[in-house]
Amino acid sequence: MAYEKELQVAQLAVARAAILTKAVFHEKAKGTVSKDDKSPVTIGDFGAQALIIAAIKHNFPSDEVVGEEEASSLREQKDLSSTIWNLVKDVKLDDPESDALLGGPIRSEAEMLDIIDMGNSAGGNKGRIWALDPIDGTKGFLRGGQYAVCLALIVDGDVKVGVLGCPNLPIDDREPLTEDMGAAASDAEGKGVLFSAVLGQGATSQPLTRRGASTDSTGVRPIHVSKISDVSEAVMCESVEPGHSSKGDNALIAEKLGITRKPVQMDSQAKYGSVARGAGDLYLRLPVRKDYIEKIWDHAAGDLIVREAGGQVTDVAGNRLNFGLGRTLTENKGVIAAPANVHAQVLKAVQEVLNSK
Numbered sequence: 001m002a003y004e005k006e007l008q009v010a011q012l013a014v015a016r017a018a019i020l021t022k023a024v025f026h027e028k029a030k031g032t033v034s035k036d037d038k039s040p041v042t043i044g045d046f047g048a049q050a051l052i053i054a055a056i057k058h059n060f061p062s063d064e065v066v067g068e069e070e071a072s073s074l075r076e077q078k079d080l081s082s083t084i085w086n087l088v089k090d091v092k093l094d095d096p097e098s099d100a101l102l103g104g105p106i107r108s109e110a111e112m113l114d115i116i117d118m119g120n121s122a123g124g125n126k127g128r129i130w131a132l133d134p135i136d137g138t139k140g141f142l143r144g145g146q147y148a149v150c151l152a153l154i155v156d157g158d159v160k161v162g163v164l165g166c167p168n169l170p171i172d173d174r175e176p177l178t179e180d181m182g183a184a185a186s187d188a189e190g191k192g193v194l195f196s197a198v199l200g201q202g203a204t205s206q207p208l209t210r211r212g213a214s215t216d217s218t219g220v221r222p223i224h225v226s227k228i229s230d231v232s233e234a235v236m237c238e239s240v241e242p243g244h245s246s247k248g249d250n251a252l253i254a255e256k257l258g259i260t261r262k263p264v265q266m267d268s269q270a271k272y273g274s275v276a277r278g279a280g281d282l283y284l285r286l287p288v289r290k291d292y293i294e295k296i297w298d299h300a301a302g303d304l305i306v307r308e309a310g311g312q313v314t315d316v317a318g319n320r321l322n323f324g325l326g327r328t329l330t331e332n333k334g335v336i337a338a339p340a341n342v343h344a345q346v347l348k349a350v351q352e353v354l355n356s357k
């Protein structure tokens, strides 16, 4: 099968990074720093980025990585850097064979900082480029909501492999979404799912932890978007953060489609995963600020997983997301993810609402 090793490395790397993010999730002090754009980053984001890039570079040394974070602030803040190093140096998968496949531990704090900075690829439509969001939904992570560890392989501009680790989503694909899913989330028993897809090979889910050769069964299940035929019965997913997508537009679109259920708000690409497994039906992300350009790491894995599960993902103009233009989705505005059979109907409602403004 194509991309077998890439998928295996991506799944194990995300699972290993999630061990670290789960530890930080339970800490009160998450080492939060404010970035230049005022958005937060934590020791969890930096640590997860280091672990995942180390695994990619060990297996595929000439591949590039477009990673969200960079180490410059850590080089100026020694305390923060050593706190992260203390977390990173001890993280291991249960299974020694899987751990060895990822190249074993990072050797030093200095090496860790250099590895974080290997996520500086400019992206583009040539060659093999991994898009990495070590913690997507950092605000949710800080609030105690949903978050996701996201990794995708883009080859010549096309997403070939996508993996999403969602520590706070239910393992069970059939568990319905609840309105408060985004709030007071936990990674207790029954939680933690890993979504994966390879282009042309479908999408799957499996438990995020207890993985590796020592487990009897990895519990891999194929996933599919919902079989919804009447869009008025749809469960719509949207961001928690009001600054990230327009809740007002979503309400107008829902009204146009006859949807009466309140939208489910949750942080991160957990929304793509939820639509891909049919727990939610639609994911709408309509811009609040005209000048905001979406980042490739916020969408690459989710886009492939939803499409491989039978969904369609476009921007508000109805175009596919273009991951080959650099670190951002410069040609796209907004995102509409829906089962293929209702996508056109939803897109029409979106355009009517946007055109009437």
Ligand SMILES: Nc1ncnc2c1ncn2[C@@H]1O[C@H](COP(=O)(O)O)[C@@H](OP(=O)(O)O)[C@H]1O
Binding pocket: 039, 068, 133, 135, 136, 137, 138, 139, 140, 238, 239, 240, 241, 243, 244, 245, 266, 267, 268, 269, 288, 289, 292, 295, 298
């Ligand atoms: N004005 C804006 N519009 C849309 N997305 C934004 C935004 N400002 C930040 N984001 C992105 O929204 C992501 C979270 O999405 P969501 O609201 O679905 O949880 C953030 O990812 P990080 O948390 O990885 O930084 C960030 O990249």
Ligand SMILES: [Mg+2]
Binding pocket: 039, 040, 041, 068, 138
């Ligand atoms: Mg961020």
Ligand SMILES: [Mg+2]
Binding pocket: 133, 135, 136, 137, 297, 298
């Ligand atoms: Mg993100």
Ligand SMILES: [Mg+2]
Binding pocket: 045, 068, 133, 134, 135, 136, 137, 138
């Ligand atoms: Mg992030």
